[in-house]
Amino acid sequence: MEPRAEREAAAGSPPSLFELSGAVVSSAMGTLEREVWALPGQILQGILPLLNIYYLERIEEPALKKGLSTQPIWHKLWNDVMKIRPPKSENIKNWRKKFLETFFSNVLHGVLDVSSDPRLSDRRFSPLLHSSRHVTQLTICNMLQGVAELTAERNQRVLENLAGSLRTLKFRHLLTSDLSIRQSLSLLLHHLIHHGAVSQVSMCSWPVPDKVLLVLILSMSAGFWHPGKTLMHQGSPCSLCREESDAQGLLTQENGALLGSNQLCCSSTEQSETSQWGDSESRSKKVQAASAVALQEADPDSQASIELSRSSSGTVKTPVLCGLRSHPLQNLACQDVSCKVPPEYYIKGESSPSLPKRSSVGPAFQKPYRRFKTAVGRKRRCPRRNRRARADPEDLYDFVFAVAREEEEMAESLYESNAQERESIDDWAPSPADTPSFEDVGCTEGGSVGIIPLKAACHFRSISTLELFSIPLTGDTCRALGNLLSSWVSLEKLVLSYNGLGANVFCILSGLRALSHRRDCSLRVVRVSDVFSHIPSVELVWSILTAFPRLHTLSVSFDLKNQLEGNRPEGHSSSEAEIPESCLEQLEIRFPREPLQTSLLLPVLKASRSLQQLSLDSATISCPLEFGLLLQALKECNPGLKRLSFHDVNLADYQKEVLLLLQDPVLQEITFSFCRLFESCTAEFLSDIIQIVKRNSTLKSLKLPGNRLGNHRLVALADIFSEDSSSSICQLDVSSNCIKPDGLLEFAKKLESHILQRDSEDFKLQSNGY
Numbered sequence: 001m002e003p004r005a006e007r008e009a010a011a012g013s014p015p016s017l018f019e020l021s022g023a024v025v026s027s028a029m030g031t032l033e034r035e036v037w038a039l040p041g042q043i044l045q046g047i048l049p050l051l052n053i054y055y056l057e058r059i060e061e062p063a064l065k066k067g068l069s070t071q072p073i074w075h076k077l078w079n080d081v082m083k084i085r086p087p088k089s090e091n092i093k094n095w096r097k098k099f100l101e102t103f104f105s106n107v108l109h110g111v112l113d114v115s116s117d118p119r120l121s122d123r124r125f126s127p128l129l130h131s132s133r134h135v136t137q138l139t140i141c142n143m144l145q146g147v148a149e150l151t152a153e154r155n156q157r158v159l160e161n162l163a164g165s166l167r168t169l170k171f172r173h174l175l176t177s178d179l180s181i182r183q184s185l186s187l188l189l190h191h192l193i194h195h196g197a198v199s200q201v202s203m204c205s206w207p208v209p210d211k212v213l214l215v216l217i218l219s220m221s222a223g224f225w226h227p228g229k230t231l232m233h234q235g236s237p238c239s240l241c242r243e244e245s246d247a248q249g250l251l252t253q254e255n256g257a258l259l260g261s262n263q264l265c266c267s268s269t270e271q272s273e274t275s276q277w278g279d280s281e282s283r284s285k286k287v288q289a290a291s292a293v294a295l296q297e298a299d300p301d302s303q304a305s306i307e308l309s310r311s312s313s314g315t316v317k318t319p320v321l322c323g324l325r326s327h328p329l330q331n332l333a334c335q336d337v338s339c340k341v342p343p344e345y346y347i348k349g350e351s352s353p354s355l356p357k358r359s360s361v362g363p364a365f366q367k368p369y370r371r372f373k374t375a376v377g378r379k380r381r382c383p384r385r386n387r388r389a390r391a392d393p394e395d396l397y398d399f400v401f402a403v404a405r406e407e408e409e410m411a412e413s414l415y416e417s418n419a420q421e422r423e424s425i426d427d428w429a430p431s432p433a434d435t436p437s438f439e440d441v442g443c444t445e446g447g448s449v450g451i452i453p454l455k456a457a458c459h460f461r462s463i464s465t466l467e468l469f470s471i472p473l474t475g476d477t478c479r480a481l482g483n484l485l486s487s488w489v490s491l492e493k494l495v496l497s498y499n500g501l502g503a504n505v506f507c508i509l510s511g512l513r514a515l516s517h518r519r520d521c522s523l524r525v526v527r528v529s530d531v532f533s534h535i536p537s538v539e540l541v542w543s544i545l546t547a548f549p550r551l552h553t554l555s556v557s558f559d560l561k562n563q564l565e566g567n568r569p570e571g572h573s574s575s576e577a578e579i580p581e582s583c584l585e586q587l588e589i590r591f592p593r594e595p596l597q598t599s600l601l602l603p604v605l606k607a608s609r610s611l612q613q614l615s616l617d618s619a620t621i622s623c624p625l626e627f628g629l630l631l632q633a634l635k636e637c638n639p640g641l642k643r644l645s646f647h648d649v650n651l652a653d654y655q656k657e658v659l660l661l662l663q664d665p666v667l668q669e670i671t672f673s674f675c676r677l678f679e680s681c682t683a684e685f686l687s688d689i690i691q692i693v694k695r696n697s698t699l700k701s702l703k704l705p706g707n708r709l710g711n712h713r714l715v716a717l718a719d720i721f722s723e724d725s726s727s728s729i730c731q732l733d734v735s736s737n738c739i740k741p742d743g744l745l746e747f748a749k750k751l752e753s754h755i756l757q758r759d760s761e762d763f764k765l766q767s768n769g770y
Helices: 002-011 017-027 029-037 041-050 053-058 060-065 071-081 095-108 127-134 153-165 179-194 211-221 227-232 239-254 268-274 283-297 304-313 408-428 475-485 502-516 537-547 563-567 598-607 624-637 655-662 683-695 710-721 741-758
Strands: 137-141 168-172 200-204 465-469 493-497 525-533 553-561 586-590 613-617 643-647 669-673 701-703 731-733 764-766
Touching (some): 017 029, 017 041, 029 053, 041 060, 041 071, 053 060, 053 071, 053 095, 095 127, 095 137, 168 179, 179 211, 211 475, 502 525, 502 537, 525 537, 537 586, 683 710
Parallel strands (some): 493 525, 553 586, 586 613, 613 643, 669 701, 701 731
């Protein structure tokens, strides 16, 4: 009895009769579940904390109907089990989802033992299966732990749940993996991206990326997949693809009379074969046969006669999965990216010599290659085969897909734009003695990219957001990415951060230029940041907008200036060509301590008449005339500009221009961050600022962090909110301004009196003293 008394004393008090009854009920939930759901809310509220996560998750809906919330219980469960405070925990509103999502990840990676807490286990509860429905973000790291587990046969329902719930897939700190893990990863990506709802793929912190693995992730994110080699090891095709294959076969039979010679289709022989995939006895043989066809297509020399005979007869056998789950317009041939791969840039033992600029093929190769017909589509010419293009069929680097040209009219316009780009590149390129030429990085004369084409690639659903953080991109991977971008019509946001692009950024631009000619492209946001700038920031902005004028948001940021940049020869600037009118709404430029380059920035502003937000960071202004020209251009060319920000720009000597900005009748938010405004200002300048802001009824946010405001100037700023003021400012940021506690207290008292007189309801003050 003594140990029991000690336990009760340690617990504070013995459990009540209700708690004892609740514990018994919770242990018998298997038979009493429906009766518990029918209990009155007051009684049910006392039972909820005693349930394990299986029944707590199931009782969510009945509890809500009775006006009860399980969020406090999930929050307590998080604190007891995870024992860490999640970032931004104050913003978490759904602790149930947060717990189960983290629970799934920890169980998958083996860092949480469900037997460690009785609330985490139940004989009816499968940790991965029941928590997978709540997972919207999944992180895969290191040696791709958990990938093989998710693709195992026993976890098929888990994978189906993830395909419906997962939206963001992240890869962190990846390491080199073997072939079996890559095959499991390809199946996982196929389910989650091609047949699932994943819309964002983010990769970060990969100092030495495995090129094969990187290109595999990129190509499958873009919707391309080579199923043959992977499915040979699985023994059966993807069930989802098989179902769509049967449905698509029926559509092909019904619309057979409408098939043209230039459309992708399958023969009646192939349709009869695809309808038999469900036969368990012959399934393995058919998979091997389809995979063999796919591999044969990757080697046109060894199978040239077979392909020619099949093309002429109009019956070409293709993998049953080819062309499934694709957008009607995504199967169309698209433009080539104007980059080619020189032999020295190939991975040794992984790829063949580069393709020629103009493929020279015989008449027989000009016959169209037939594949499945999509449900909705337009007639397109198929890409011609190239005898010289050879690839190891076991090389996953084949996933780089070299797409064909668009219609002749579009190709002509693309060739003209490429010619303009080549002229601009030649003008600023460093000498060969300093850096490789642009031919070496793949940005050369018009023609197709020299990346190995994926002959038997299937096109599926693709993601809309791609983010690459701290992953070095070589010439090969940049060409591969540019090649994929050229037809990535579903991509809406592209973020390239600290990838060491250098001159290879123009391979990315070539892909964007080809993508811009697609009417159905969705790209609206591009963010590029790096340590060194290969060319001046504004020139890169000009190049990006010239390549893709339909962007809505563009951010270019560099930390340091490339020393080789100063060695470029004198000549015509790339800005001589006129920038087409753009749809740009938000522009952010971080200069690596280089001049503002107003002569290049003004054409960008003139072409961006829809601009609403402009941010200039770490720029150097040479003279008041240059700053004046910038303000004049903003007033004349950007009438809709609402937010203007200067960060780390020395404006101590430009007081007149600062006052003009504060008088602008359109700007709603102005930021002068660490601009040294009050470093050597007079009392008259501060008084002018106060009077101008008091008369400006449009300005709603004024941010002045890091400008050496001091105590007395801060107290004076309180007059902005005096009774005779017509100011609409509801946010004032005076952080990092050498403000001492007594000055802040005096400012607060003065501000309080003014606000009470004006009866202001919405006001936000940001100040952290020093």
